[in-house]
Every structure is written in structure tokens, then in C-alpha cells.
Amino acid sequence: MRVKKLIALSVFSVLLVLLLTLSVWQLQRGFTKATIQTQAKQRSAYQSLSEIPNDFSPLLYQTAQLKGHWLNEHSFLLANRSHQNQIGYEVLVPFRLISGQTVVINRGWMAQQDHKPLANLPTSLEPHGILYAPKKGFHLGETLTPQNTWPKTVLYLDMPALSAELQTPLSPLMLVLDQNHPNSLIRIWQPIVMTPERHYAYALQWFGLALALFVLGFKARQHFLDA
Structure with missing residues (x-):
């Protein structure tokens, strides 16, 4: 019976950590996409470039x-x-x-x-x-x-x-x-494919599952204590 308790606790812990990790990962993805959106919206006027600097981060988007x-x-x-x-x-x-x-x-x-x-x-x-x-x-x-x-x-x-x-x-x-360039074909590229809001929604779903698992584990603890 002790072995079963350890197995159950291990499975519970792994699933809980996995769900929380997925939730945090989706949040991070959402923050990244939000940053990209901000960069894309804050485009400056055309910069004339004859070289790309080593630190190209200010040029992104x-x-x-x-x-x-x-x-x-x-x-x-x-x-x-x-x-x-x-x-x-x-x-x-x-x-x-x-x-x-x-x-x-x-x-x-x-x-x-x-x-x-x-x-x-x-x-x-x-x-x-x-x-x-x-x-x-x-x-x-x-x-x-x-x-x-x-x-x-x-x-x-x-x-x-x-x-x-x-x-x-x-x-x-x-x-x-640019789409208006004389040699442009059909532009299908987008700065982001999935919006930050979608990532936040997925993060909330994973967190909800983690919370539900935690509640179930909390309720089941008495059963294991009595067993």
C-alpha cells in the first residue's frame, strides 16, 4: 500500500508540474508576441541601410x-x-x-x-x-x-x-x-501567427487544469491517509 501511495503521489506531482509549466510557457509566448506587436506598431520611417550592425535588435520589425x-x-x-x-x-x-x-x-x-x-x-x-x-x-x-x-x-x-x-x-x-514595391509578389508574411490573447487563453486553460488537479489531490489526501 505504501508503494501505491508513492506512485500516486509521484504521478500527481509530475502532472501538476507539467500543467503549471505549460501555463507559464504559454504566458511567456504571449508576452513575446505582445512585444513583437508593439515593435511592429512603432515602426519608424524608412531607414536607408548599406550595412547591418552587429547589434541589430533596434532594427527588428x-x-x-x-x-x-x-x-x-x-x-x-x-x-x-x-x-x-x-x-x-x-x-x-x-x-x-x-x-x-x-x-x-x-x-x-x-x-x-x-x-x-x-x-x-x-x-x-x-x-x-x-x-x-x-x-x-x-x-x-x-x-x-x-x-x-x-x-x-x-x-x-x-x-x-x-x-x-x-x-x-x-x-x-x-x-x-513591401506590398507596394514594384517587384513585390503577394505578401503573405505576418509578424505573428498566433495573437498574445490566444496564448493567454491557453495559459489560463492549463492553469485551470492544474488547479482542478490540485483540488482533486487535496480531496483525495484523506483517502490515502485513512488507507
Whole structure:
């Protein structure tokens, strides 16, 4: 009977800690998303950039115009991106700054069968849009599909993998082209996918489950004491 009590107490403790951890994690995610929203709303006027500073945090979610030239011959197609129930690509084009740094430009979405916009991109027009730092999410398998010709198809937004394929360092910042830019495709990028309020609601749900478990455990303690 003592062993059963220990097992029950262990299971109770693990579940309670897990539920509370999930609640705190969702709260933290909500705070992070709220910060991003604030940064995105406090955009300044276009900054003209010929280089990206080492401390790029003040540039996050800010508008900028880049000085340099396009590297159109080495474009990437980010696969499995949907728009209005249609599968397509987001077109990623490297851009060489005057400083020699390379920044990836997200031109936007295009349908799978339409590659013409890649060939029509002029090299003289400077890009302007929003800067952000993409994060490498969870993925399985290789980032790039096996192919020897450009543009190359990528399955995940993995900046180190793109850097290795280009054989050049890439800035951690990516610029999402403004929708009103002449070379912009359909812009589907959003600063956040899930709002802070959704995260707060999930945090409340996990906390409610933790509270319910605690109440049940508190009520059940007498049974274990009497057993």
C-alpha cells in the first residue's frame, strides 16, 4: 500500500508540474508576441541601410531600404506555402549590401506553376520593407531538395542551410518586401501567427487544469491517509 501511495503521489506531482509549466510557457509566448506587436506598431520611417550592425535588435520589425544589388541568379523557392487554399512558393532572393554583407529578401508568394517573376526582377531597384530575424523551427530531413540548377527549392526557412548553399555568410535579418514595391509578389508574411490573447487563453486553460488537479489531490489526501 505504501508503494501505491508513492506512485500516486509521484504521478500527481509530475502532472501538476507539467500543467503549471505549460501555463507559464504559454504566458511567456504571449508576452513575446505582445512585444513583437508593439515593435511592429512603432515602426519608424524608412531607414536607408548599406550595412547591418552587429547589434541589430533596434532594427527588428522596423522598415528599411537597402543599398546594394540583387543576386537574382541564386534565388530560392520556399515550398509548401499556401494562399487562398492554393499551394505555392515564397520567393527568397539574396541581396548584397554595399558593405559586402548579404541579406535575404522575401519577395512574397507566387503560385507553383508561375516562375516568370523570377526572371523579371530588375537589379537596379532597391528593396524596401520590414526587417525581422527568422527562427529555425522544428523540421525533419534536409532543408534543400536535391537539384543542380537555380532557383533551388527549400522546404524550411533555415538560414544556416541557405548560407551553406550560397557559400557566403548571411545576415540573421531578412527583409520582407513591401506590398507596394514594384517587384513585390503577394505578401503573405505576418509578424505573428498566433495573437498574445490566444496564448493567454491557453495559459489560463492549463492553469485551470492544474488547479482542478490540485483540488482533486487535496480531496483525495484523506483517502490515502485513512488507507
